[in-house]
Structures are given as C-alpha cells and as structure tokens.
Amino acid sequence: MIWIDDRLVPESEASVSYLDRGYYFGDGIYEVFRVYGGQLYEAEAHYDRLERSAGAIGLRLPYTRKELGGILRSLLDSEQVQDGSVYMQITRGVAPRAHDFPAGVRPVLLAYCTASARPLAMMRTGVSVITRPDIRWLRCDLKTLNLLGSVLAKQEAKEQGADDVIWHRDGTVTECSASNLMIVKDGAVLTHPANHLILHGVTRAVVLRLTREQGIAAEERAFSLETLAQAEEAFLTGTTMEIVPIVRIDGMPVGGGVPGPVTRRLQQAFEATLP
Ligand code: PDD
Secondary structure, eight states, X not given: OEEETTEEEOGGGOOOOTTBHHHHHXXXXXXXXXXXXXXXXXXXXXXXXXXXXXXXXXXXXXXXHHHHHHHHHHHHHHHTOSSEEEEEEEESOBOSSOSSOOTTOOOEEEEEEEXXXXXXXXXXXXXEEEEEEOOSOSOTTSOBSOOHHHHHHHHHHHHTTOSEEEEEETTEEEEESSSEEEEEXXXXXXXXXXXXXSOOOHHHHHHHHHHHHHTOOEEXXXXXXXXXXXXXXXXXXXXXXXXXXXXEETTEESTTSSOOHHHHHHHHHHHTTOO
C-alpha cells in the first residue's frame, strides 16, 4: 500500500499529477526512515529534520508530527514490514509551471515502505570509493528532492568500479553521495561539522553519541584530502547503511585495507542500540 494524496491506496491505484512541482523543480523534501522490528528507528530525529527542511524552503507541512506518525504506522501495519525502510516525500503541490510559489496549493505527501535486510555483508567487508569535487548546491543540510549531484556521483562511481563517491570542496572533504563520512586519524574520529555543506545525518548523530559513550575521541572538524589519504580508518554512516567501512579510496587501501578496530567497535555499539 502507498500513501498518496491523503489516503492509503494499493500500489496499482497510486498516481501523481504531471503538474506536481516535484517533477519539474525538485521542489520538495524527503526522509528515509529505517524500520527495525516493525518500529521506526530515531523517528523524532527524522521528524525534526523534516520540519527543519520544510521551514527552510517555505513549505507548510500538511500534517502534524502526530498525524505523520499515524500515517507511517498504518503503512507499516498494512505491509507488515519488520525490517526495511520508509520513504516519505512532500512536494510543494500541483500547479501550472511557474518558478515562484503558487498560491493556495496543498503540499502532496507520498510515503511507502519496503522490506529490506540490514547490509551485513557490506558492513563486514567494506566498500571502495573514489573522491570527486562536490558539485551540489550550498544547502546540503536540507533534505530536498534535488538529487542530481548524488545521482551523477553514484553513477560515476559505478562506472569506475567503485561503490561510492567521497566529495570535497576545493580539497576539503565533505561527505559521500548519500551518506556521511567519518575517518579515524591519530586514533580520533573526525567528521565534517554539521553546517550547510553536509546533510545532518541521523546516523551521524547516533554515531557521535556512541563515540562519547565508548570513550573514543571525536571531533567535528573539516579535514583535507591529504588527511583523508592518511586516515587509519574511514567509514560512512547512513540510515540504510548504518556503519559501512571504507577499505579503498581512489584505489589505495585505507589503513590495512580491511575494516579497522574503531569502525568495528562502533558497529557493535550501534548494533546494541537496535530494538
Ligand atoms: N541518504 N548525506 C547525504 C547526502 C544523504 O543523502 C544521507 C541520507 C546522509 C545520511 O543521513 P541519515 O543518517 O540521516 O540517513 C548523509 C538517504 C538515506 C537517501 O537519500 O536515501
């Protein structure tokens, strides 16, 4: 079942208007929630970010947080999803194509859930990545539908035989195409500060909390491509990925070329937070 236009309908009946601003402007926002044991993980943090994204682009959310919770609950119940994810997007609405905000339109909510297992193999063996200039706009903190930068990056990684891209702006490392990046340098975890250049990841916040609980030194500080190349460990964090070790960057092994001890410790600590 899919939630679209104020109701839950079978997939075969779900349709959207060709005039939806999501199509021609990417004028909308989204969230991806992880579902563990039939429950949304860190739901409040996702709602917080959704509200922040909406506020920043002047989009009035058509539902309260409680109503959104009810909608997602009805979706999970109808699909009986135990482990998986929920995709939710809200576009500004349906109106003839004009760049400025149309008057009197109601935002359109689309939400559905998908069953999927945790990416355990990838979490164990790690991924290889390439570095590329960050070609996105300057409000990467907003989870908006404009994902062409990420789409192009992911495709280029695939064509180069890699799994993902690490972005940098003039040599300062930011994040990955659809996840945050952390490295271990001189025993401490480093990650880009949560400003306008990265998405303020829900998983990133959980992992930073875990470093404090585990007594692992961690700093939110921008670092260069040179520092990245000297990292003892590197890993990415994201809702569907959790914590995935990065074992090769631009063809060179990271540390020993296998997942490192800090990464594995944080993976274990993360696992302990799951229901
Ligand atoms: N991606 N950075 C970017 C650019 C992202 O798109 C995402 C999430 C993250 C990680 O954020 P979180 O831990 O809150 O999932 C960081 C989602 C999952 C996606 O676009 O599918």
